[in-house]
Amino acid sequence: MGRAAARIIGLKREVCVSAVCDSKGFVVGRGALDCDTLAGVTGDLVESYRRTWAGQEGGGTAVAADVEAEHAADPLGGLLERADAFDAVLVALPNLPNEFIPSVVERFVRRRQGLVFVDVLKRTTAVRLMYGLDPLVREARSVVLTGCGATPGFLAAAAVLAAQSFISVEHVNIWWGVGIANWDAYQATIREDIAHLPGYSVERAKAMTDAEVEALLERTNGLLELRRMEHADDVLLQRAGVVDRLEQVEVGGVMDTRHPKKPVSTTMTLTGITHEGKRASHKFILGDDTTMAANVIGPALGYLMRGAWLKARGLYGVFGSTEVLPMVAR
């Protein structure tokens, strides 16, 4: 997902990447880093970045004079020491365990004032932890936009819009389709999805070897069908006043790990009752030729821009992806 973000940011002029890290090191520039190089990273970030750079420059493993590419025992600490290099953070770290991303954001806001964070968190538990950081985030004159990927995020935002026509909302159904040709490019994502299957837990999914994942997918013909996933669309839509009860929101979908074509069209369906007492459903349907990367990173960047807008106007705190839209008048 980080690589996809680099590729997409590289095509935009209003945002750039100036710092990036993985679990083993960081790359920080005094200006914008080359997004093509970042998008092409395989394996170890620092090694891959240096290798590509050296290849382009014709030898050696040095990087540009205004770039540091270093292995580090604590890469996040390395970024924090260089936190003047960036204004905003797109958190595309693995979702599991639930405390991981909130703890990273907490570490940053305790050290540095005036940042904007956007996460693409999925689980209700994790988004709740993020909301708990609100006092710290305000104190740090910072903005966190949470749950800003595809679901929650993009599709939950569509539900907030759809809710406008109704006096009461009965049900929000988010049913996604994802097709990927090679599941090993999305190892963390796949394990996060497996954790939603009956009989699996976050811990069990995380502990699975590649061979075990392979064997599981072999039994399902490469398809993962997930129902009633713990997705934070529920708490985000509750906070926006779209639903009263979390059970009114249902998230599920089908992932095909062997074909890039989506097995079903990703669709948000909101059903409600109008002021005339009629039941009706609005639908938001994503084009099959848009990938998970496009539907996660695109919206995340849109939220990041809105987060910067809020920060520039002194509106600090933790906001859900459903809370920077027309409101729901109850």
Added chain:
Amino acid sequence: MGRAAARIIGLKREVCVSAVCDSKGFVVGRGALDCDTLAGVTGDLVESYRRTWAGQEGGGTAVAADVEAEHAADPLGGLLERADAFDAVLVALPNLPNEFIPSVVERFVRRRQGLVFVDVLKRTTAVRLMYGLDPLVREARSVVLTGCGATPGFLAAAAVLAAQSFISVEHVNIWWGVGIANWDAYQATIREDIAHLPGYSVERAKAMTDAEVEALLERTNGLLELRRMEHADDVLLQRAGVVDRLEQVEVGGVMDTRHPKKPVSTTMTLTGITHEGKRASHKFILGDDTTMAANVIGPALGYLMRGAWLKARGLYGVFGSTEVLPMVAR
């Protein structure tokens, strides 16, 4: 549309109606007015309100002690003299001529500080005039949200969301269906739509007698099909960075003036190119059993709440309906 607003607001607890006017008079309360009475108004507002009230109370034409229901040569002036009675204004006046609604908002902001306005303007020209009021609106520490009905408004907002997945947007198509059983309940709306037909102008449509409208509808079997309408979705989407050129946005639709069933499902289709170079379309499709009233007034109230939120935080000025959403990172 004003009656529908009263009916919808009557079903909500976060908003109430405290003042209302038509071209002949006004009704202003010290507290909330009875929305059932307002929703039942036929013909002259003041007369109808007094009659209903008297009927409920068993005789006389007096209204409640804390309500004024008065005919006036200048009803807007009457409201302005009682402007402490309200915090926000939902402008559901006729759209034509283009200067009318902007001039009403200008009159209010020149006299009274700290109001929130939401309009359901349709035409590009009118929304441009509204944007021109920005300095005055800021000076009055007020907020105007413009173009907040169904189209522009609801469907343009859906286009802003849909745009998030793409590197470039090629085309936004808004194709609406409206079914009404009795066109005479929507006389102003029908004339506004006729003005979009080839060979008609705003002036010509406005000057048509009821018999002439009837004769036109007789020839088309009650259907009005409109293409390439001058709708402000274009300028609103341009301001939000979704499109570069106004021509990339196309609004049209079919109105059946004889049946309540929609002749086509109202659909916003946004087509763009992803970072992987693929062309795809996202769609937002409204349930056929939602009426124009639900899809105009519902969103307008959601924008009104957001307008109040902006005002409470000192963010004044004129905002388009596409500008209180995730932004588009270009």
